[in-house]
Amino acid sequence: xxxxxxxxxxxxxxxxxxxxxxxxxxxxxxxxxxxxxxxxxxxxxxxxxxxxxxxxxxxxxxxxxxxxxxxxxxxxxxxxxxxxxxxxxxxxxxxxxxxxxxxxxxxxxxxxxxxxxxxxxxxxxxxxxxxxxxxxxxxxxxxxxxxxxxxxxxxxxxxxxxxxxxxxxxxxxxxxxxxxxxxxxxxxxxxxxxxxxxxxxxxxxxxxxxxxxxxxxxxxxxxxxxxxxxxxxxxxxxxxxxxxxxxxxxxxxxxxxxx
Amino acid sequence: xxxxxxxxxxxxxxxxxxxxxxxxxxxxxxxxxxxxxxxxxxxxxxxxxxxxxxxxxxxxxxxxxxxxxxxxxxxxxxxxxxxxxxxxxxxxxxxxxxxxxxxxxxxxxxxxxxxxxxxxxxxxxxxxxxxxxxxxxxxxxxxxxxxxxxxxxxxxxxxxxxxxxxxxxxxxxxxxxxxxxxxxxxxxxxxxxxxxxxxxxxxxxxxxxxxxxxxxxxxxxxxxxxxxxxxxxxx
Numbered sequence: 001x002x003x004x005x006x007x008x009x010x011x012x013x014x015x016x017x018x019x020x021x022x023x024x025x026x027x028x029x030x031x032x033x034x035x036x037x038x039x040x041x042x043x044x045x046x047x048x049x050x051x052x053x054x055x056x057x058x059x060x061x062x063x064x065x066x067x068x069x070x071x072x073x074x075x076x077x078x079x080x081x082x083x084x085x086x087x088x089x090x091x092x093x094x095x096x097x098x099x100x101x102x103x104x105x106x107x108x109x110x111x112x113x114x115x116x117x118x119x120x121x122x123x124x125x126x127x128x129x130x131x132x133x134x135x136x137x138x139x140x141x142x143x144x145x146x147x148x149x150x151x152x153x154x155x156x157x158x159x160x161x162x163x164x165x166x167x168x169x170x171x172x173x174x175x176x177x178x179x180x181x182x183x184x185x186x187x188x189x190x191x192x193x194x195x196x197x198x199x200x201x202x203x204x205x206x207x208x209x210x211x212x213x214x215x216x217x218x219x220x221x222x223x224x225x226x227x228x229x230x231x232x233x234x235x236x237x238x239x240x241x242x243x244x245x246x247x248x249x250x251x252x253x254x255x256x257x258x259x
Numbered sequence: 260x261x262x263x264x265x266x267x268x269x270x271x272x273x274x275x276x277x278x279x280x281x282x283x284x285x286x287x288x289x290x291x292x293x294x295x296x297x298x299x300x301x302x303x304x305x306x307x308x309x310x311x312x313x314x315x316x317x318x319x320x321x322x323x324x325x326x327x328x329x330x331x332x333x334x335x336x337x338x339x340x341x342x343x344x345x346x347x348x349x350x351x352x353x354x355x356x357x358x359x360x361x362x363x364x365x366x367x368x369x370x371x372x373x374x375x376x377x378x379x380x381x382x383x384x385x386x387x388x389x390x391x392x393x394x395x396x397x398x399x400x401x402x403x404x405x406x407x408x409x410x411x412x413x414x415x416x417x418x419x420x421x422x423x424x425x426x427x428x429x430x431x432x433x434x435x436x437x438x439x440x441x442x443x444x445x446x447x448x449x450x451x452x453x454x455x456x457x458x459x460x461x462x463x464x465x466x467x468x469x470x471x472x473x474x475x476x477x478x479x480x481x482x483x484x485x486x487x488x489x490x491x492x493x494x
Contacts, residue, residue: 049399053431060429078435080410080424086403093404096377106377107404110411148402155404162403 005030005084005163006068010051013062015214016043021063023215026208028190030163033181035193035201038210044194048166048211051088051192053077061213081111086156089168094140094148101136107159118158126154129180155179157187161252164190170200199236203228260340261443262452264361266386268350268379272396273350274302275427276370280348281310282430283437284485291344293335295319295328296352297362313342317484324352325360326465326484331364332472334484336449346440361455362472366443368436370394371426373401373409380412388411389455392421392439398438399426401478 004135009027012021028034028051036044043061054077057064067076067084076082096103104119119136128136129150134143143151149170156165165184170177170193177200184191195201202225209217245252262282267273281290292314294302303314315338321325328351339347351360353370361367369390371379374397380387388394393413398406410422421439425432446452453470464477474481 049431055431055435058434059431069393074435078422078424078432080403081401081408088402089399091400091437094402095374096408098377101403103377103408106411110407141353152404155402160403160407 008051008084008164009066010047011064011066012215013050013055013057014058016049016212019214021214023218026215026218028164028192030190031185031188031205033185033191033193033204034206034208035195035204036208037195037201038216042210043213044210045168046213047208047215048087048168048192048194051164052085052166067206084162085164085166086160086162086168087166087168088152088153088156089148094143096140098135098140099136100134100138100140100151103140104159106153107155113159122151122154122158124186125158125183126151128183129153129176131176149220153184157183157189162189164192166192166194168194168197169196199229199232202232260336260344260445261346261440262336262362262365262446263346263348263368263440263443264365265352265368265370266360266390267353267368267458268356268372268375268383268386268393269353271353271370271375272370272394272427273353273370274305275352275396276368276394276425276433276436277302277306277348278309279425279427279430279433280437280440281306281312283433284346284440285310285312288345289343290346290348291342292337293317293331293339293347293349295324295331295349297324297354300352302350313339313344315484316483319352319482322463322480322482323355323358323465325355325358325458326463328360328467329472330474330477331476331484332452334451336446336452338484343352353386356383356386357459359389359456361389361391363451363453363455364444364446365450365452366391366440367455368392368394370396370427371413373397373406377405377408377412380409380416383416385456387416387420390417390420392423392436393417394427394436395422395424396427396434398424 010026012023016205038044046061050059050061051065054065054072055063104122123134130146132147134147181203193200201207205221207219208215265273269419291311294300294316297319300316303316307314317331367390367467369387373395423436457468458465463479474483
């Protein structure tokens with residue numbers, strides 16, 4: 001369906017003071033995971049915005065984004081059904097006054113997909129990401145933040161079938177982040193996480209550190225952080241278990257930490 | 260001189276789109292701006308202050324705004340030409356979805372907000388169907404899937420329309436609209452400009468289907484570009 005996307009390249013622009021950015025280029029390939037970290041206002045959203053719309057020195061940052069090393073063909077940028085990037089933001093809301101089934105069916109139609117059962121498959125996949133079950137008959141507008149995001153991630157994988165998925169603070173709003181990361185890896189997607197979550201960022205192959213509107217540093221995962229990652233995984237497991245127990249209305253005593 | 264007519268429901272982001280057009284083209288073209296509204300409008304003052312371009316407004320008051328627009332259009336073209344404009348941008352009040360203010364020999368742009376709901380394009384009939392370009396604003400607030408569904412809805416109403424998706428405040432994606440404006444030809448003969456669609460049936464000269472522009476060719480309630488400071492206060 002797409003021309004094969006082998007890489008997306010971000011070329012530098014300018015920081016908030018108008019100074020040339022110091023990185024050479026950032027190349028993202030299918031199957032890779034990348035996190036973007038940095039304080040609020042450091043330029044994380046602007047960076048994913050540049051990637052999402054294939055900036056061509058026409059955004060505030062002055063960056064350029066290439067596909068397979070060259071300027072992307074126009075319909076790939078302009079026709080969302082051909083666009084290789086899906087962005088799922090923290091304020092992704094669905095305003096369509098339709099049921100989940102109707103909305104997904106409409107998306108399937110707009111993509112001219114004829115495979116049967118794809119809507120049910122999408123809903124089932126979404127339900128792997130969230131603890132609150134999404135039903136086919138639920139109104140889109142009535143879904144919670146976590147349900148909407150889970151559904152949009154699943155939609156991007158199955159119906160959208162986009163090679164690159166950008167997830168803006170996916171860790172918020174009750175979504176099983178492990179499972180999302182593992183599923184996206186299994187499907188060979190390039191995934192970019194904007195995150196404040198230690199586990200999500202350490203699980204990624206690379207970490208882009210933003211400061212003052214510019215890429216300050218790119219940290220490659222080289223094994224030195226493995227120990228930390230293992231420790232964080234453990235802590236995250238404890239916290240997840242605690243969260244479930246609190247949700248279930250249990251009182252949390254010393255014993256809860258033992259496992 | 261090029262003529263650009265911008266329509267779209269209230270709060271769709273029409274003026275934000277105008278700002279982006281002026282920002283992008285001001286260096287290469289002299290731009291004049293006319294806002295047509297019913298009761299109150301501030302866009303002319305804002306744009307004059309922000310960009311130093313000739314800008315004015317006309318209140319339709321007891322008329323429908325598209326009617327007022329048709330009435331003043333010849334005056335407006337003459338005014339903009341007198342100001343030395345290369346481009347005249349006319350922004351409608353965007354109230355009536357049945358009438359559409361697009362003219363022949365001009366570029367018709369409809370501005371629709373991506374957050375206005377999946378069915379919005381289907382409800383807007385001629386306002387979308389007769390436009391050349393649909394600018395979809397607030398694209399940053401909806402999901403990828405919703406963008407695709409929304410686009411499909413617009414194409415259902417107007418299969419050949421060019422769609423430009425933008426976050427108009429930041430101007431992302433506007434390069435395609437700017438290019439379309441640059442490719443738009445000048446007015447060839449202002450005496451032969453007509454409304455693109457047939458107005459609804461009714462009792463005024465516009466409403467009975469007279470397509471000529473300019474108050475000189477109409478009777479009944481007429482309005483000139485000068486002396487348009489009457490404010491509608493209801494019955």
